[in-house]
Amino acid sequence: MENNYKKLTEEIRGFAFELLKDGKVDRVIGYGKEEYSGEVTPLFITAPDESNRLIFNSECSMLLAKYLLNYRESRVAIVAKPCDTRAIASYLAENLLKRENLVIIGINGCPGITGNTACIECTVRNPVIFDFTAGEAIDKAELSPRVANELEEMTAAERLAYFQEEFSRCIRCYACREACYVCYCEECFTDSNQPFWVGGSVKLKDNFTFHLMRSMHMAGRCINCGACEMACPEGIDVRALPAKLTRVARELYNYEAGMDPEQKTLLTDYDVNDPQPGFLD
Amino acid sequence: MIKVANSEELEQLLNRLSQDYKIAAPVVKRKGRKERIEYEYIDSPGEITLERQPDSSPKKFFLPQNERMEVEVAGAPGTEDKQKTILFGVRSCDLEALKVLDDVFLDDNYIDAYYQQHRENIIIIGLSCSEGKPSCFCGTLGIDPVKNDSAPIFLYQRGDRYYFKVYDEEYAYLLEDLPEGDEGELAEIVEERAASFAENNFTLDLPVPLPEETTFSAPFWGDLAEKCLGCGVCTYYCPTCYCFGFFWEQGEKSRCWDSCMFASFTKHASGHNPRRSQDQRYRQRVMHKYSYHPENYGRLACTGCGRCLDNCPVNLDIRSVLKTVESYLQEKGGVKSG
Numbered sequence: 001m002e003n004n005y006k007k008l009t010e011e012i013r014g015f016a017f018e019l020l021k022d023g024k025v026d027r028v029i030g031y032g033k034e035e036y037s038g039e040v041t042p043l044f045i046t047a048p049d050e051s052n053r054l055i056f057n058s059e060c061s062m063l064l065a066k067y068l069l070n071y072r073e074s075r076v077a078i079v080a081k082p083c084d085t086r087a088i089a090s091y092l093a094e095n096l097l098k099r100e101n102l103v104i105i106g107i108n109g110c111p112g113i114t115g116n117t118a119c120i121e122c123t124v125r126n127p128v129i130f131d132f133t134a135g136e137a138i139d140k141a142e143l144s145p146r147v148a149n150e151l152e153e154m155t156a157a158e159r160l161a162y163f164q165e166e167f168s169r170c171i172r173c174y175a176c177r178e179a180c181y182v183c184y185c186e187e188c189f190t191d192s193n194q195p196f197w198v199g200g201s202v203k204l205k206d207n208f209t210f211h212l213m214r215s216m217h218m219a220g221r222c223i224n225c226g227a228c229e230m231a232c233p234e235g236i237d238v239r240a241l242p243a244k245l246t247r248v249a250r251e252l253y254n255y256e257a258g259m260d261p262e263q264k265t266l267l268t269d270y271d272v273n274d275p276q277p278g279f280l281d
Numbered sequence: 282m283i284k285v286a287n288s289e290e291l292e293q294l295l296n297r298l299s300q301d302y303k304i305a306a307p308v309v310k311r312k313g314r315k316e317r318i319e320y321e322y323i324d325s326p327g328e329i330t331l332e333r334q335p336d337s338s339p340k341k342f343f344l345p346q347n348e349r350m351e352v353e354v355a356g357a358p359g360t361e362d363k364q365k366t367i368l369f370g371v372r373s374c375d376l377e378a379l380k381v382l383d384d385v386f387l388d389d390n391y392i393d394a395y396y397q398q399h400r401e402n403i404i405i406i407g408l409s410c411s412e413g414k415p416s417c418f419c420g421t422l423g424i425d426p427v428k429n430d431s432a433p434i435f436l437y438q439r440g441d442r443y444y445f446k447v448y449d450e451e452y453a454y455l456l457e458d459l460p461e462g463d464e465g466e467l468a469e470i471v472e473e474r475a476a477s478f479a480e481n482n483f484t485l486d487l488p489v490p491l492p493e494e495t496t497f498s499a500p501f502w503g504d505l506a507e508k509c510l511g512c513g514v515c516t517y518y519c520p521t522c523y524c525f526g527f528f529w530e531q532g533e534k535s536r537c538w539d540s541c542m543f544a545s546f547t548k549h550a551s552g553h554n555p556r557r558s559q560d561q562r563y564r565q566r567v568m569h570k571y572s573y574h575p576e577n578y579g580r581l582a583c584t585g586c587g588r589c590l591d592n593c594p595v596n597l598d599i600r601s602v603l604k605t606v607e608s609y610l611q612e613k614g615g616v617k618s619g
Contacts, residue, residue, distance in 0.1 A: 035604075036483060037416060039596035042508040062595050067508070115314070169312055171346065173517050174543070175594045178510035191545040200528045200537040201347040231594035233514050235315030 003109050003135035005057040011134035012079055015105050017051040019077050025103050027071065029064050030054040030079035042067065054079070056107065056134070058114045063087060063227040066181050068097055077103035082110045083118075083225035085127040086258030087181035090221065092129075093263050096184070106130030109138035118226025118239060121145050128259055147247065151240055163208070163241075169234040170207040172200065176238045177214065179231035182221045189213055215241035220266025222246045223258045252277070282453060284445040285462035291443050294458060295326040298367060302404070305342060306369035307335040320368070331370050331438055334414060338375050338520030338588065339368055343382060343399045346517075350395070350527075350534045367455075370408040370436065373429040374419045374586035378520030379405075380431065384578040385523055404452060406445075407432030411474060416587030418483050418600060424584055427474040437470050444470065483600055487607050490575035497568060499609050505602050506563035508595045513540035515589035515597075516566070521582045541565050567602060 016028040032043030032053045040059040044067075045051065056079065064078055065087035080088060085106050091097045106127025112119035123145050125138045151159060174190070177183040189197040190210060198209040222242035229239040249255045252275050255266045286294060295304060303322055306329040310319045318335040320342065386396035410426035413419075419426050429435060433449035434456070444467045447453050516522040517538060524546075526539035539546060542562055548554045556562050574582035583599070590598045 034590075034596050034598040034601060036600045037590060037596060037598050039590075039598070041596040041598075044504070044507050066510075070507075117314075166313065171513075171517050173513040173540070175510070175512035175514050178512040179594055187545075191543070191548075199530055200526055200539070201535060202537070203347065231510075231512070233518065233592040233594075235313035235317070237313055 003111060005055075008056040008107065008134045009054065012056055012105060013051045013054050015132045015134070016045065016054055016077065016079075017048045019103055020046070020048040020051065025075045025077040027074065028054070028077045028079070029067050029071075030105075031056060031060040031062070031064075058111060061113045061116055061227070061230045063179060063181055063225055065091070066179070066184070068102070069184055072097060072101070075101050075103070077105060079105050079107070080127060080130070081107045081113075082122070082124040082127050083223055083227075085129050086124065086223040087225065088258075089129050089261045089263070090181070090223065090258035090265075092261035093258075093265060099261065103132070104130045106133045108133045108135040113226070113230070116226040116230050117148070118224050118229065118243070121147055121224060121243070123256070129261055151244075162237075163211075164204060166236050166240075167207040167211055168204055169236055170202060170211070171234060172202055172207065172210065173233065175231040175233060176228035176236075179227040180218075181223070181225070181227070182218055183214070211238070211241065215245065218242035219245045220249045220253075220255060221257050223256075282447040282450065283462035283464055283467055284447065284453075284456040284459040286443045286445070286459050287441050288443070290459065292326045294456070295329075295369070297458065298455065299326075301365075303364055303366045304369060305339070305366055307331065322366075329369065331408060334372060334374070334410070334417070334586070336588070336591070337518060338378060338586065339371055340375075340378070340382070340520050340523075342366065342368060342403055343379065343396060344386075344523055344525075344538075345399075346538045348395060348536050350536060366403045367406060368403050369406045371405050371432060372408050372410050373424050373426045374417075374584040375520050376405070376407055376429050376431045377419075377424050377584045378586070381521040381574065381578075381580060381582045381584075382523055384574070384580060404455070405432040405434075407435035409435065409437040409470075409474065410478075411438070413478065414587065414591075416590050416598075417585060418481075418587060419585035420478055420481050421483050421485050422581055422583065422585045425475075426478055427471055437467060439470055485603055485607060486611075487571065487603065488610065489571065489581060491568065491572040491606065492610070493568070493572050493576070495610065495613055496572060496606060497564065499606070501605050501609060502560040502564045505605060506560035506597075509542070509559050509563050509597055510595060511542055511544060511559045511562065512594065513538075513542050514592045514594065515599075516540040516542055518588040518592045520584060520586055520588070521570070522566075541569070567599070567606070571603070571606075 012030060019025045020028060026046060028045050030043050031040055032055060034041045042062050042064055043053060045053065063084055065084040068076060068078060085104060088104060092099055108126050110125050125143060127133060177188060199206040222245060224243045224246045226239055232238050249266055253266060298304060305320055305322050307318050308321050308323060308328045309330055310317050318330060319337050320335055320339040323329060386393040407429050409428060413426060430448045433452040435446045435448060437444040444462055445456055524539045524541060525536040527534060527536050547556045556565060570582040590596065
């Protein structure tokens with residue numbers, strides 16, 4: 001069933017209005033439009049009358065789930081794309097949020113976001129956790145996620161050249177980090193000077209260190225939502241490395257992050273029979 | 282003085298100049314899935330595009346993102362690059378931004394030798410805008426996108442005709458091959474363009490500098506900056522943001538761009554952070570541009586180039602922020618800046 005944005009928007013506005021009117025939440029986090037540019041932007045509303053400022057369309061790229069970390073102690077409703085619901089499920093699994101404080105308005109049958117290459121790899125399309133849903137759910141049997149294999153087919157030298165070219169453009173603005181739901185550390189390794197992990201220059205070696213270390217922190221946690229790539233102003237393929245780790249976790253351990261709030265995290269769930277390729281062999 | 286050329290003559294001119302100068306100009310660059318226009322050193326004039334405002338400012342030529350500090354003594358920059366650069370096609374917003382950088386780095390009290398060296402090594406040829414993009418608001422801030430006399434030479438392009446207005450005769454030798462042009466024709470272009478820019482749907486009535494105490498302690502900052510992610514995009518794309526940090530590596534010291542949007546920017550060695558939250562950091566950025574810099578140097582530190590909102594991952598629009606400040610100050614009863 002095709003969802004249209006007008007209908008999704010109307011349904012979202014209806015839920016937001018009722019929730020605020022009945023005092024069930026203090027705040028609704030959703031998408032709106034900037035007044036002058038008309039661009040889609042995160043919108044935070046606290047009064048029922050503001051509900052008609054909420055919208056949903058294919059430009060709603062920002063991963064709103066990350067804002068929940070700013071409101072851990074208040075009651076919040078959030079407009080959540082399926083990837084947002086996975087991020088929320090992960091946060092709940094990591095005990096970062098209280099479920100009772102959250103009202104999740106999930107987007108059913110998410111049509112994908114313009115320009116986000118992660119959407120073609122999406123295995124979910126419906127919210128994994130929700131209180132209300134807008135739109136019609138998609139039958140999972142109809143899904144045919146496609147994984148980009150171009151990088152896998154390259155030789156190691158070609159891949160190195162590819163990432164050298166990509167990371168050479170990095171200006172170290174950390175938009176990828178700030179947009180990523182996983183990157184909530186109080187102090188990022190990039191900001192630490194004791195120990196000193198990575199220099200602040202945009203030399204290739206520092207850029208590589210940043211992206212490789214960030215990617216390693218994503219193992220078993222990246223939900224392949226593409227927020228990093230969408231945030232990057234330099235059009236860098238920031239997602240490639242974390243997405244690879246996501247695939248490895250799936251292939252080796254049949255693990256996908258953020259599918260269930262009760263789920264254990266990959267790195268805290270050890271089984272003696274777990275495959276250990278590369279370890280002491 | 283006016284000099285004129287067609288595109289063939291312009292190409293010849295740039296080819297000749299490239300024997301004595303390095304030439305940097307806006308070029309199209311493929312960046313992954315994005316096609317961008319950036320200022321780069323060029324090999325041939327054919328690479329140049331004057332089509333629209335470049336996505337990044339030419340700030341990096343004056344304040345490189347990494348700069349090695351050869352000798353850690355004030356006033357002693359490193360190996361001098363003797364070959365001068367001609368920076369071609371710089372628009373009003375970026376020319377005005379250089380004045381802001383000059384305020385800071387060529388301050389009477391302290392002249393930054395590194396910046397000064399870049400400034401002296403670069404000859405700028407300005408460029409008149411023929412049309413704005415939706416995020417541009419230089420006109421609102423009193424900057425004229427059509428003409429600007431702060432570059433020694435300023436270029437107007439119309440079709441296949443290139444008119445060079447020479448403001449500083451000292452640099453007229455660069456264009457000596459070209460025939461002189463007609464002032465009247467140029468005046469016509471200026472008038473035409475001024476008319477096309479006259480319609481401005483974004484107006485501001487702000488006291489400049491913004492009154493520090495009233496604006497600083499206003500209640501709206503938390504709401505305005507609620508969506509700010511705290512990345513450095515706005516500051517790195519900003520033509521006037523100049524903050525930097527130092528890094529040492531095996532005895533080599535360098536300075537690299539830094540950003541007041543980063544939580545670590547103001548973090549003290551003790552662990553205390555005077556700007557604890559993102560709204561305080563965002564407020565700092567707006568206050569610096571609209572209150573502190575004008576207070577210290579008599580000039581806004583924003584030129585309305587619109588790059589902060591073009592590149593912001595959450596589309597935070599500084600125009601909406603300024604409008605909120607405006608209506609708050611008006612409500613407060615016409616607070617005038619001291």
